[in-house]
Amino acid sequence: MQEVPNLILIGPMGAGKSTIGRLLAAEMSRDFHDSDHEIQARCGADIPWIFDVEGEQGFRDRESAMIEELVGRQSVVIATGGGAVLREENRCLIREGGTVVYLFTTVEQQLKRTARDRNRPLLQRPDREQVLRDMFALRDPLYRATADLVIRTDRRGPRAVVNDIIRRVQRLVDP
Ligand code: SKM
Incomplete structure (x- = not known):
């Protein structure tokens, strides 16, 4: 039987990766x-x-080990942390x-x-908007260089995004 590749979601905090x-x-x-x-x-x-x-x-070391473990699974969907693309070794693992x-x-x-999320230590600062803008400038090119597909998640609900992902992944496999 043909092996089905993992689907790996990357992107910033608040993009909706978990949902x-x-x-x-x-x-x-x-x-x-x-x-x-x-x-x-x-x-x-x-x-x-x-x-x-x-x-x-310390967190990034744990994250790299977890990514290595998760991408070794078969046919699963994986949501990565927003900073997972920062390390070159992670980007290689994710791409492969x-x-x-x-x-x-x-x-x-x-x-x-x-806005109300207290579980994101990098955003517990008064200048959250500037932090997010700086992260975007640094990370958007890394996400793009790592991804096979770019899908917008603003201005539409998760169900529409999921349908779009399925349609576009299918097109990659069977153009
Ligand atoms: O992995 C967590 C952590 O809060 C760091 C992070 C980031 O660097 O953007 C995003 C979250 O998913």
């Missing part, structure tokens, strides 16, 4: 793995605690690990979607 990934996996009858959730479950602590105690570097979908969103949408 869309869960829906997409259900729609395609695949298992879903969320890198941030699995890191927290494995560590027995939440992301702010990991940043406090181990620093961002399956079909990669960049969930693009605007900084305005990110601001709305992350």
Whole structure:
């Protein structure tokens, strides 16, 4: 039987990777793995605690190990953390690990979607908008260089995004 590649979602905080990934996996009858959730479950602590105690570097080391583990699975949907593309080694693992979908969103949408979220240590600052704009400038080219497909998630609901992903992934396989 032909092997079905993993589907790997990349993109910034607030792009909807977890919600869309869960829906997409259900729609395609695949298992879903969320890198941030699995890191927290494995560590027995939440992301702010990991940043406090181990620093961002400690979190990134855990993230790289988790990405390596997840991309080794078969036919699953994976949501990665927003900073997963920062390391070259992660970008290689992600590119080689399956079909990669960049969930693009605007900084305005990110601001709305992350407004009350206390689980994102990099955004617990008064200048959140500037932080998100700086992240966008640095990371958007990395997401694009890693992805097979770019899909917009602003101005439409998760169900429409999921249908679009399925249609466009199918076109990659069978043009
Ligand atoms: O992985 C978490 C963590 O809060 C760091 C992060 C980032 O660097 O954009 C995004 C989240 O998914």
